Amino acid sequence: MASETHMPAPVCLIENTNGKLAVNPEALKILSAITQPLVVVAIVGLYRTGKSYLMNKLAGKTKGFSLGSTVQSHTKGIWMWCMPHPEKADHTLVLLDTEGLGDVEKGDNQNDSWIFALAILLSSTFVYNSMGTINQQAMDQLHYVTEMTDRIRAKSSPGANEIEDSADFIRFFPDFVWTLRDFSLDLEANGQRITADEYLENSLKLRKVDDQKDKDFNFPRLCIRKFFPQKKCFTFDRPTHGKNLGQLETLHDDELDSDFVQKATVFCSYIFNSSKVKTLPGGIKVNGPRLENLVLTYINAISSGGLPCMENAVLALAQIENSAAVKKAIALYDEQMAQKVQLPTETVQELLALHRASEKEAIKVFMKNSFKDVDHLFQMELVAQLEKKEEDICTQNMKASSDRCSALLKxxxxxxxxDIKQGIYSKPGGYHLFIRKRQELEKQYRQEPRKGIQSEEILRTYLESKEAVTETILQIDQTLTEKEKEIEEQRMKAESAEAAKKMLEEMQIKNQQMMEQKEKRYEEILQQVTEKADKEKAQLMAERDRVLNLKLQEQARFLNEGFKQESEKLHKEIQYLQNDMRRKRCIIS
Incomplete structure (x- = not known):
């Protein structure tokens, strides 16, 4: 089980110094150790609107994120607090508190836009916090949403069209929650009680366009509806009155307005139960190291003057993780082979069976830990390394066998x-004594265990090296006739030829076994690749289905509101998605 992360207090994740954004290595180190899936909740809004207080409530603390009690903005950059998820076992909740937007002392609207964009890119639930009601002023303050396409790219291809981009933004973007603070109105419309969600939907309705003023009115609403089809709204009364507002960190719930406490509890419950794991296209769940790499990729893009590209960030993450997946697979292979293999093995089949079993587990590990392996480059790298491992272990096996056999023969x-040096066999009848003794020793050699696959080859080579000695002993033996010597010479040549033929056959068998092993490897890899590809495509289709359903709902709303032009735009997007889904289903089938 992955270990839980307990942070006593938040740390700065992205520092904002003199308008320049930089990553805090301490925060990255914390993320790198979190192997659990992350539910990432980010909050943004104007400065001095109580964002940090809500985040502390989510953390279950009264202190943590800096609240401040003056008109100055306290939080700078983006601060992070990681903790065990209160509702989801084996998950980590990551809270991101951002510096207040619109700080007059900062005087840098572009910097605010980057903070806003990063909060969207890194979170799975995006909370926008504002004061009072949803009026035109509140919409104007949310102009950062209208700048999204100027700050973020969905795809790296410059030829990506607007229709495609719209769908891809939704696949990457988080769920949207609007929290309205110090909200004092009654939730009613046309004399009927309405929910906070209905109030938000009503506030996002468009006007008939007669002039530029109507276009300006509609634009932020269109952007919210386009980028965040899944929306939620919460309204909060003022938590307390007078000077107590500056002392919220020290107040207990029984000292606060009861309605505020109740709504804060409902808000926290919703976030805990409804916020999803941060997930990238293809169903890739984000853990600590993945979030770490996303942060680095986005900040590097901003620092270099470019635009954060969501597709590029995923591909960069895939490069890092696929490389690590290859290393992890090879490490597992080495570990298993070290445990299983004792060189030399008696047969090639025995060694190849052990190799294949370890290789199969290594490929499983790679498939589990890799994603978006474009053109199967990392998979091919793994196969190449495993083939080299196979060659190396076979070479080591032959050497171990040769060394063992040579030592035994000696x-x-x-x-x-x-005895030969002492001339024991250089006498009448010595040849048959020599042959008998040599056969006894050959039998003794063959009875020795664990000689490995080079056993007969090393023996044959040894005997060949002694043929001249054998011939000399044969010729010296005076008890043998010339005819008997000739017959014996023919027999020795025949034995040598038979041994050479047998060795050639064995080599052919070994090569055949190696080829069969290679074919089995590719069959197994193809099967695993196909299964993984089918799973990933099915996940992508599920994402497309979700986006399609959200767009169909939004299209219905536009039709109900009488905005035919906006409905037709969405219809084109829906057609694009449907055609794309049909193409992918054909590929899958």
Missing amino acids: DIFNPLEE
Whole structure:
């Protein structure tokens, strides 16, 4: 089980110094150690609107994120607080508190836009916090939404069209929650009680366009509806009155307005139960290291003067993780082979079976830990490394066998060689004595265990090297006739030829086994690749289905409101998605 992360207090994730954004290495180190899936909740809004207080409530603390009690903005950059998820076992909740937007002391609207964009890119639930009601002023303050396409690119291809981009933004973007603070109106419309969600939907309705003023009125509403089809709204009364507002960190719930406490509880419950795991296209769940790499990729793009590209960020993340997946797979292979293999093995089949079993597990590990392996480059790298491992272990096996057999031959045949030097067999009848002794020693050698696959080859080579000695002993033996010597010479040549033929056959069998092993490897890899591809495509289709359903709902709303032009725009997007889904379903089938 992945270990839980307990942070006693928040740390700065992205520092904002003199308008320049930089990543805090301490925060990255914390993220790199979190292997659990992350539910990432980010909050943005104007400065001094109580964002940090809500985040502390989510953390279950009265203190943590800096609240401040003056008109100055306290939070700078983006601060992070990681903790065990209160409702989802084996998940980590990551809270991101951002510096207040519109700080007059900062005087840098572009910097605000980047903070806003980063909060969207990094979160799975995006909370926009504002004061009072949803009126035109509140919409004007949310102009950062209208700048999204100027700050973020969905795809790296410059030829990506607007229809495609719209769908891709939704696939990347978080769920949207609007929290209205110090809200004092009654939630009614046309004399009927309405919910906060209905109030938000009513506030996002468009006007008939007669002039530029109507276009300006509609534009932020269109952007919210386009980028965030899944929306939620919460309204909060003022938590307390007078000077107590500056002392919220020290007040207990029973000292606060009861309605505020109740709504804050409902808000926290919704966030805990409805916020999803941060997920990238293809169903890739984000853990600590993945979020770490996303942060680095986005900040590097901003620092270099470019636009954060969501597709590029995923591909960069895939490069890092696929490279790590290859290393992890090879490490597992090495570990399993070290545990299983004792060189030399008696047969090639035995070694190849062990290799294949370890290779199969290594490929499983790679498939589990890799994603978006474009053109299967990392998979091919893994296969190449495994093939090299196979060659190396076979070479090591042959050497281990050769070394073992050579040492055995030296020990077993050393007495015979000493007798030859002493001339024991250089006498009448010595040849048959020599042959008998040599056959006894050959039998003894063959009875020795774990000689490996080079056993007969090393013996044959050894005997060949002693043919001249054998021939000399044969010729010296005066008890043999010339005819008997000739027959014996023919027999020795026949034995040598038979041994060479047998070795050639064995080599052919080994090569055949190696080829069969390679074919099995590719069959297994193809099967695993196909299964993984089918799973990823099915996940992509599920994402497309979700986006399509959200767009169909939004199209119905535009039709009900009488905005035919906006409905037709959405219809084109829906057609694009439907055609894309049909193409992908054909590929899958």
